[in-house]
Amino acid sequence: MNATPFVPEALLVTGGCGFIGSNFIRMLLTDPQFADDRFRIINLDKLTYAGNLENLTDVEGHSRYQFVHGDIADADFVNHCLNDHGIDAVVNFAAESHVDRSILDSGPFVQTNIVGTQVLLDASRQNEIKRYLQVSTDEVYGSLGSSGFFTETTPLAPNSPYSASKAAADLLVRSYCHTFGFPGIITRCSNNYGPYQFPEKLLPLFIANALEDRQLPVYGDGRQVRDWIHVSDHCRGIAAALHQSSPGEVYNFGGECELENLRLTETLLELLNKPDSLINFVKDRPGHDRRYAIDCAKAKQELGWQPRIPFETGLKETIEWYLEHQQWTDRIRSGEYRIYYDQQYRDRS
Numbered sequence: 001m002n003a004t005p006f007v008p009e010a011l012l013v014t015g016g017c018g019f020i021g022s023n024f025i026r027m028l029l030t031d032p033q034f035a036d037d038r039f040r041i042i043n044l045d046k047l048t049y050a051g052n053l054e055n056l057t058d059v060e061g062h063s064r065y066q067f068v069h070g071d072i073a074d075a076d077f078v079n080h081c082l083n084d085h086g087i088d089a090v091v092n093f094a095a096e097s098h099v100d101r102s103i104l105d106s107g108p109f110v111q112t113n114i115v116g117t118q119v120l121l122d123a124s125r126q127n128e129i130k131r132y133l134q135v136s137t138d139e140v141y142g143s144l145g146s147s148g149f150f151t152e153t154t155p156l157a158p159n160s161p162y163s164a165s166k167a168a169a170d171l172l173v174r175s176y177c178h179t180f181g182f183p184g185i186i187t188r189c190s191n192n193y194g195p196y197q198f199p200e201k202l203l204p205l206f207i208a209n210a211l212e213d214r215q216l217p218v219y220g221d222g223r224q225v226r227d228w229i230h231v232s233d234h235c236r237g238i239a240a241a242l243h244q245s246s247p248g249e250v251y252n253f254g255g256e257c258e259l260e261n262l263r264l265t266e267t268l269l270e271l272l273n274k275p276d277s278l279i280n281f282v283k284d285r286p287g288h289d290r291r292y293a294i295d296c297a298k299a300k301q302e303l304g305w306q307p308r309i310p311f312e313t314g315l316k317e318t319i320e321w322y323l324e325h326q327q328w329t330d331r332i333r334s335g336e337y338r339i340y341y342d343q344q345y346r347d348r349s
């Protein structure tokens with residue numbers, strides 16, 4: 001671990017208009033603990049269906065922030081972006097991330113998650129980037145039995161096209177570190193929840209459905225176990241790894257909160273004062289992993305990080321956020337949020 005924290009001059013955040021990326025950028029610009037006037041933030045996002053400029057309207061115009069529209073799989077564009085903005089560090093959030101979509105069509109996952117990562121790695125080498133952080137997922141480890149935890153040395157055994165594409169990207173980063181001495185770091189995290197999550201994911205989907213008294217589709221018997229972490233805790237971990245870790249390291253981040261999907265659904269309905277009759281058991285997802293659980297002892301020991309937000313508190317705050325931002329969810333569901341991009345940026349392209 002570095003004795004002196006690394007501070008970039010210009011940080012490229014890819015996929016910064018997505019759920020986790022937008023929360024990360026907002027934290028770096030507005031949280032007094034992390035806001036640092038010594039570096040600029042460039043947000044590169046392709047603005048696919050899950051990328052939403054509205055997620056960052058509150059930081060538009062910030063003196064240290066700039067949005068750039070582009071594709072991480074476009075080598076010429078990425079090279080020019082790194083060079084033109086004087087980028088010396090990259091945090092790669094850009095990814096297709098929904099397992100169900102990967103089962104229907106794995107092509108976009110291969111293109112963005114694998115090819116896009118390869119393009120970023122080559123461009124970063126060419127531009128002599130000082131630090132590169134690959135944001136990954138615990139799903140690359142596969143599925144656990146009823147006991148045990150994923151550690152950073154757990155063999156990769158992805159079971160979905162999505163997790164396979166993320167594992168491939170991780171291995172590319174690892175290979176560049178080993179072969180070229182590349183300054184790469186990998187972080188892997190459990191299930192995130194919190195504000196600005198695209199409403200195809202479990203929690204925002206179930207909240208929106210419950211508010212409309214629509215059924216909540218629970219896969220199989222609902223006994224799949226996931227570890228839940230608030231997005232702000234995850235973002236703090238990424239920042240700690242960016243500033244404090246050494247190249248070549250891998251860190252796991254988890255919320256230390258294992259919960260069955262069915263129990264989570266029941267808790268959600270209870271908090272919303274909705275009946276359990278809204279639960280609808282549907283055919284299980286093909287190859288559905290049974291249990292994930294994270295051992296984040298390494299991050300605690302080496303980065304001084306630990307999850308701060310208890311799940312009960314974070315879940316209530318998340319529900320309140322979606323209750324207060326129903327128009328945001330409605331615009332996404334209807335596709336109207338794309339109008340914001342058209343109005344703000346299309347004419348400038």
